[in-house]
Structures are given as C-alpha cells and as structure tokens.
Amino acid sequence: MPIEDPMVSADWLKSHLESPDIRVIDASWIPPWSEASAPGAAKRLYSQAHIPGAVYFDIDDIADEDSSLPHMLPSPEKFSSRVRKLGLGDGHRLVVYDRSGFMASARVWWMFRVMGHSDIKVLDGGWQAWEASGGPVDDMPPIPGERHFTVRFQNQLLKNFTQVQQASSDEQTTILDARPEGRFSGKDPEPREGLSSGHIPGSFSTPATTLVDSSGCLKSKQELEDILGSHLSAPHLVTSCGSGVSAALILLALHRLGRDDAALYDGSWTDWASQPNPDIATA
Template identity: 40%
Template sequence: MSQNPHLISPADLSDALGRDGLSIVDASWYLPAQGRSARAEYEAGHVPGAVFFDQDEIVEPGSPLPHTLPSPELFAAKVGALGIAATDTIVVYDGMGLFSAPRVWWMMRVFGARDVRVLDGGLPAWTAEGRPLETGTQAVGTAIFRPDFDASAVAGLGDMRGFVSGGGRQIVDVRPAERFAGTVAEPRAGVRAGHMPGSANLPFADLQENGRLKSADALRARMSEAGIDPDGPAVTSCGSGVTAAILNLAFETIGNRDVKLYDGSWSEWGSAADTPVETAS
C-alpha cells in the first residue's frame, strides 16, 4: 500500500477491482481554456467500474457561483444514485493526474464518507502501467448515502471576512502566481484581479510532481518557503473551490487537520462589491 493513507497506487486499486464495498469515481473536470470534455473522455475510457461524478451538476441549484456545495440531502441523493454509500471505500481520480479529484475526495469526506482515497497519479498513471480501461457509461444500482455533514471543514464569505480582518487562520491561495498578483485578468467575467489581504500564495502546481502529490517532507518544505506554517490553522482558496482541495489533501498528508476550504473562493470574493482586494505579490 501507499505510505500516504489518502492515496492508493494503481497496483493496489487493480488488485481491489470487483470487491464488495469499493466505489471508483472519475472526478475529472477541466477549465474551459483546457478544451477537454470530462464526460466524453470518461466514456472513451475509464478505470473499470468507475462512475462519472459531474462537478458542474452536483452543486447547489441556483447558486450564482460555479461549484457551491449542495445540501447534504441533495448530495446524498446524487451520490446514492451513482451507487455510492458513505461506508464504501471510495477511490477518486482525474484525467490530469492530480487536478480535480481532490475536490471530490474532500466533498465525500465533508459529507460523511470515512475511507476516501485519491488514485496516485490518476488516470495517466493507470494507463502508463498498461492497465485496462472500460468504455461507455457504467451501469450501477442505487445505494443509500447517509450524510454526516462536517460544517467545520467549510468556510463561507462571512468567515473569510473575519479571517482577513482579524487573522487567526492562515489564508492560502493556490491560484497561479500571476492571478494572485493581479497581473492578469481573471477568466470569469466580473471578477476583480488580485488576492485577499494577508493571504499567501502557494500555486497548486508546486504541490505535485509528474501528476503525483509530493512527499510529506517536500510539501512541508514548500509550504515553509511560501511563508506558511505547515502545522498552523489554515483555510484554502482558489478560483472556484476545486483546486484548493489539492492543498487540503497536502495538509492532511503532513498531519494538519485544522484546515478549512473556502467554498466560494475567488469567484465569490473577487466578485463582491465590498471585499478588499490587494494586487502584486
């Protein structure tokens, strides 16, 4: 087994295929600029038995933000319809290696699943080892997902106003450095460029190597270089709440569990009329 309890290797997942209580989730999601269709790629080839988790559909209906967490009841209904129970061993992966899968890893845990792993290296690692793929749409039966929502893992706009004005928790933004500095325009219309005052920047690309999460020692070192206390209370943020979860996975890997995720992230903060915004590094 992988030394990181939050990861599973392609070899270990391959050995577990077909076991009762195992749910495999293709959590691929791409930015519009990447020009890729997650669902089409899933249908063209996925890990045998995997179901597709649509990160644009399993959200709070009517929210003006792109990836707002749904209610526990809605999440349970949507995930149960995929044949997933909270008591399952749940393995999530994505088509880039380590990009969008941590968001679903985080969501599953927030809503009560206890044994959730990220496939180390994702689908690229699986295919690089010559492991089989399944095509089409996976037929599944329904399951009962009993939610147990952990509100303490989630930060909202009011929480973030408090962290910015009063401190007490490190704010770490994983967007690329140029977006954090505000030297490039945000990809979403109406969203200001820059960052929250007092926040630190640790681009999510710096947390990985060749599509895999770096070692605990390497993660600690990179956090320290970015001016972040690896063991201190923190809240993570990104563009819309997806890639921030890579940092939550990194914090969990080094043993820091006092970490929230700002669900609205910069899409919410940068589009509000009265939130303070800084530019430059």
C-alpha cells in the same frame, strides 16, 4: 491516531479493483476557459474510456443550482440523493480520479469528507498514472445498484465569504491561495471575465502546481514540508483558489502532512472578487 495518507497508487488500485467494498469515481472536469472545454466534453472522455466499474461524478451537476457561483457544494439532501443513485454509500471505500492530474478529484474527495464519508482516497497521478501502469480500461458504463448514504455534515471543513472575511484579519487563521502567483499578485488577469486579480488580504500564495512532482503525483511529505511547513502550526487553515477546485489540492497536501482539519473556501476568488467593493490586495 495517525492520519492516513489521502492518496493511493495505480498499482494499489489495480490490486484492489475487484474488492467488493471498493467503488471508483471518475471526476474528470475541464475548466470552462480551456480550449478543450465544450458541453459534455469531460463525460464524453469518460464514455470513451474509464477505469472498469467507475461511475461518473460531474462537479458542475452535483452542485448548488441556486447559486450564481460555479460548482458550489450542494445541499446534503441533493448530494445524498445523487450519490445514492451512483451506487456510492455507507460501507464503501471510495477511490476518485480525474484527467487533470487530480484537481477535480481532490474537490470530490473534499465534498465526500464534508458530507461525513471519510473512507475516500484520491488516485495519485490520476488517469495518466492509471494508463502508465497498464491498468485495465473499459468503455461500458456500470449499472450501479442504489446504496444508502448517511450524511454527517462536517461544517468545519467549509467556509463562506463572511467567515473568510473575518479570518483574513484573524491572526489565528492562515489562508492559502492555490492560484498561480501572477493572478495572486494582480499581475496576470483572471480567466473568468469581469473578475479583478489580486488576493484576499493576509493570504499566502501557494500555487497548486508547486505541490505536484514531474510525474504528476503529489509530492513527498518532505517536499511538501519544505513548501507548507511554516503554515502547519497555524491554529486554523483555510484554502482558496479561483472557484474552489484547485484549493482542494492544498487540502490533500496538508492532509498528507497530518492536518486533516483545514477548510476550503467554497466559491473562493470568484465569490470574493464578485462582492460589492471587494477588499483586494496586490503585490
């Protein structure tokens, strides 16, 4: 069966916003090294204005609190419990957006897919596209009714350090890195203090910014084919980035091109470069 596009437009969402099975998620997130970063800053933006009916999903809160790494995927039990309370569950068609184009929303899209909920789309262009389209805005938080969420864990969409370490020398696996080229090559520093820059041996630089057009939307299939086409025939695809957020944007692009089986290295470079004596390539 053909793979559905992972994105929806602002106009599509406007015309379906009142559909009884549609639920909208605001996944706005501000990277901790950003000048705009402050405790609760992203949620305050949500409180000031959001798409009507949208619930707020915090990737730093719905996460594995026992891990020293940022916003790691939580256990299925925790994920299910949290999204049930947000009124998100079985039978719902989910649409997720954020205020950083769709970087954090791409991660939330991936999280739901790992947990077995494939009926989820990302708002192309994010909050900026919604505002530009004249979509309605609300500042009142919804009061969702709890909804049952059935987890069907898709472990093939998730990779850890040991698996990626093995994959880095496996000719059957291609690893795509979403960080800027300067960090990939080791020329520029990492934003997280104490981390060396460079890349996983054998990986390919695929900056997330190259996958987005000038309007802030995911590039067309033809444009993405020009960027990713040489990797599409790889038996196995894994994406990585700084901490597992922008890597999900590569997953969106691959999905648009018909590869819905690519996995994400959760923890990504933060995990890799934090290992004892990590194997780091440069140039």
